[in-house]
Each structure stands twice: as structure tokens, then as C-alpha cells.
Amino acid sequence: MDTLPPILVVDDNHDNAEIIRQYLEVRGYPITVAYSGDEALAVFEQVKPALVLLDVMMPGRDGWETCRLMKAHPTLGRKVRIVMVTALDEWSDKREALQTGADDYVEKPFDLPKLATTVQRNLAMLSAAS
């Protein structure tokens, strides 16, 4: 049975989302995929993800706004770990990311093993907190 915590993958690019889903599903994580910020917010309460992998560049509600709204959720916001999927090269990019409440980031294009490590280290923070 599933004992690993649920992960929500948000990416408007279906191929990217599929790649991440397959890679993480093989590792036993229950994955839900959403193709937009709105869709991610719509499923957020039901999926109750422990971690969200959030693409930044999406049409409509982008990753930053989605992140801010998720972190502002009255009950889930405190617990969820949010990993932004984007390259944060400049100091100012990272500062901006902190402003939204994001916990971590992975760069695109993916290095899948790195993605797995990032997921693990963030989930480890959760179990340390509980």
C-alpha cells in the first residue's frame, strides 16, 4: 500500500509532467498531476499533498502566485513543502522566491536523480517536523 506521502506535480507542459510523474511513481510516490495553477489549487484541498513540484512559467496563474496561495491556505499552507521548478540564477530571483514562501527549487531541464534528491530532502524536513 502507499505509505509515501502524496505529491502534486504542476506543469502546463504535458510531456514534462508525464516524465516527472513516471519517474516518481516508479519510486512509490502517489502522484497527482495538474496542468495549470488553477487546476492545482482546485485539487489542492483534496490531494492534501505533502509536496508540490510547481512549474513557474505557466499561462494564467503562474507558479509564484499559485505558491503564494497554497502557502496561505489556512490548514494546509503550514505543512506543504513547495519546490519551484525553475532556474534561479540571480540573487534577486532567489530573494523573490523566498518572498512567495517557496522552500526549494530545481532547475529545468531536469536532472531526474537531482529531482529525486530534492524531493527526498524536502520530505525529510516534513518528517523531522512531525
Added chain:
Amino acid sequence: MNTSTLLTDSSDPQVADAVVQLDAWRAVVMPSQEIARAIGHERGIRAVYVTAESPPTLREIVECAHAKGLPVIVGCKDDAARRRAIELRAEEWLRLPADAEEIAGRVRSAVMRQLPGDAPNGDRAERAEQAQMLYDFMTGLPTLPVMIERMRPQIKERGELVVVYFNFVRYSKIEEIYGWEKLDAVLETTAAGVKEFLDGHSMQASRVMVSYTNDDDFIFFHVPPPGEARASEQQITTLVGRLQEHVAQRIEVAHGEDIAALFEIYVGLARVYYNPKLRLERLIYRGIREAATAAKSVEERERARRVDDLRTSVRDRAVYVDYHPIVVTTTRQIFGYEALARGVMRSLRSPEVMFDVAAEADMIWELSRLCRSRAIEGIETRLGPGELLFINVDPHDFADPAFTEAEVKDPSRVVIEITERTAIKDYPKFRERLKAFRAQGYRFAVDDAGSGYAGLGSIANLEPDFIKLDISLINAIDSNFIKQNLVESMVKFANDHGAQVIAEGVERSEEFETVKALGVHLVQGFFLHRPITAPVSGVIAVSPKP
């Protein structure tokens, strides 16, 4: 008792168990294709649970159910099914396989959502937005639109309303220094403290509180209860005084005295009288503006009093210095002390407040001179062999003719901290001055480094010997990998430029361990030492916490 029917196409035994868990429910199972029709004539249906995969069938079922005002729960085998369920605006969906408890829970919540008076089942994202706008997520307090609706009948009946406006003046300072996460936490404590206080108070029955979402001001409505005289201004002022004390105490316990020193409320009152010709909302907004203006004038009066306090303090040299130890991360040996000047007068205890007041009174140089000379006394009286004294100097102080490199006997014991937060206007001239000081043996630290977006470039410009990281980067760094990444790059930068990094505001062992692992050279914070108000002479006994 009437039995509710769950109409379903699922023969999963878990559904039967789920129905048992629900009180007075039964399941009617039939093939997917027949459900839509059954919704029309089957009696006692309260909800529909479908697992059909065919999109047209699913659509038909949801449409029929919604036409009858019935909630639909969709069992989804995969993401595609889930997406369809959301598109069709089903009240609930769940992932298959699901156990009986899950199914029962979803049915229950779907029925709840469908209760009369509920808006047509809109987009959930939109709903979440609304929920957040109506209740401030930080404090859990209802916001204005909610409050006005709730209070309307009472105000009409009583004919008047007192608006009390709380303005927390220094809260913006907390955010500036410690970052937004800290202010969020302080606001949470504040709201809890205010609620706790009012719950135990006689005004409880008539009080309500409101806050703007994510803002740091609170509004409080008081409608005198029927048969009771309205509260006099005197009563409310007394109440607020006690409230202030109560909340200040809570904040000191939760966040320490430095933050508690920045806690100040100014209160304004306004009365609103009901008039059927005017819209209540507008009346109330007007009342709030009036109360806010009143709070402002209280603040101004208070400021004038503080300026007086400051003049007296400067004249009497009524400033003392706390010395906050800075230790070597690896050995925990004392490396030096940061001198923190504080006013002897209670109203000027916080250095931030004191310098704010000085700026207003145009007395920055006078105050700086006093604080510097007080701090420098510590070289003789407080420093152990080899230890350094860190003093804060505002970039504007370098323009003060009284501030010269001859100020100290042994400049090699002194590190001048320059905050990154103050904009430096004339860079070439400023660097010229630094050079003169450096030639005498003074060293430099960039304070609050990384607080802005500027990054490493502006730090490199000052060629510092020490880089003091902004507190907001250290707060909860153990659980935030972006902060760790930023600090790591700062350490690398420092190592490349022959500088040392100081982590300020280390309050927890996890934070200490994290900055240690990142290679931060020096550490300052309550986790290791509190600031020391040392006796005037003699060596300070300092023992690290176990």
C-alpha cells in the same frame, strides 16, 4: 426516520460499508447507463456516487443530478477521470481504490456543500480565494465585509457603534529587520493575545474584531448591548491600556524582548450612528477612517513626547550599551561583541525606536556620537585579550566632522558595521573615507547583507572584512533550502574575498547546526548568548549554554 439513498454504479463492497457508516443511508446500485434516468424517478436520493469512465455517461449523470440539486461524487481510476470530474464540477471526487471511510467522508462533505443557501457549486479555486479574503488566514479574524453583515441587525437595533482602530506602529520595523515570516508569527501571537484578553472581559458579548487580510492593523467594533449604557471613552482607553500590557507580555514570552520593545499600539475611537438613509457600509468605512485619523493624532502626540525624552537623554548621556557576543562557529569561543546602544528611558529602550526618534528630531549625529563614545568605553572595560568590538555606524555618520579615524586609541580592536539598508549616495567619497579608516587599522563589516535584491555586487564594493547576514536569511534556515543556497553562495564569496561571514539571529540549535554545516565562520544569537549588560568594570563571565 427517512432513509437517504446513495445512488451508485459501483458494486464495490466498500460502498456498502460506507453506507453503513453514514447514518440512515442505503445504497441503490445499478449500471451506469441507467443512473441518469433513475435520478428522475427514484425517491429519497440524497447523493450520487459514480465510477463510470465513459465521458458522455458521466456528463449526463452529473447534469441530471445537478438539475435536481443532487451532489455527485466521482470515483476516479486515474488523473484523466479526475480532471473530467473537476471539469464537470462534481462536488467531490476520490481516487480509487478507496476504503469505506473515505467514501463515506466524501459523501458527507458533498452533501454539506449542497446544503440550501450554498452558491451554485463554483470553481473550487475561486472558492478558496473567497474564503481567504473573508477570513484573514494569519490571524483567523473575519474581515470587514463579513463583519458588517454580521453586525447589521445589532447596529440597527442599538442605533450606534463604536469603532476602535488599533495601529501597531512599529510592526513594519519588525518586518524590515526580521523579514515577513517573523512579522507573520508576531501578528499571530498578537491576534491570539487580543482574543484571549477580550474573551475574559466583560465587553466580550458586544465585541467583534476585524482585520484587513494580511495587514497589520486591527479594527474592533463595539455595539453596546441592549439595556446597557455605552462604554465611555475613559472605559475604552483603560481597556486598551490593559490590553496593550497583556499582548506585550505574550509577545515578549514568544519572541523575546527585542521584538517586544517594538510593540506599540496607538488607538483611535470613532462613533457611528445608524441612519436609514445612508448605507451602513459607507457609514462604517467613514467611521474607520475617522478612528484611524484619531489613532494617528495620538501617535503624533506620543512622538512629540519621545522627542522630548530623547533631548533629555542626550543631554544627560542617558544611554547604556548591551554587548552581544559573537562566537567562532566551530569552537564557540568568544570572538568579539557587538555594542548595542539603548536608551535608559523606557520609551527609548529599543535602539531602532531611539534612532527613529532621532531622525525625526534631526539629532542623529548627536545620538550617534553619544552611542559611539559609550560603546568605545567597552574596549577598556569589556573586551578580553584579542576580542573585537563591533560598533554600528550609519553611512551618514561618516559625513559628521566629529567622527574621525582618531576616535579610538587602538583601531585594530574595532570593527565598524555599515548597514546595507541605508543607501549610500556618494560612493567614491564614501570609499575615500573608508580607506582613511582602514589605514588606521579599523576593520569593516557589511551589516544586514543580502537583505535586498542587490546581492553580492554591492557588498564587493565595500571590500568588507566581515559580512553579517541579514536576520531574515537565518530565521528557519534549517528548513528552507533556498536560504541555505543563498548563505552558501555568500560563504563562498567571502572565502574568495578573504572575508568572514557572521550569522546573526541564530536562535535555535537547528539553525546553528545548519549555518555551521554551510561553513559560516561566526555566529551571533540567543541560541548561544543573550546580550550582556555588564557591570561597569571587571571581566564578564560568559558561559555558553550547554
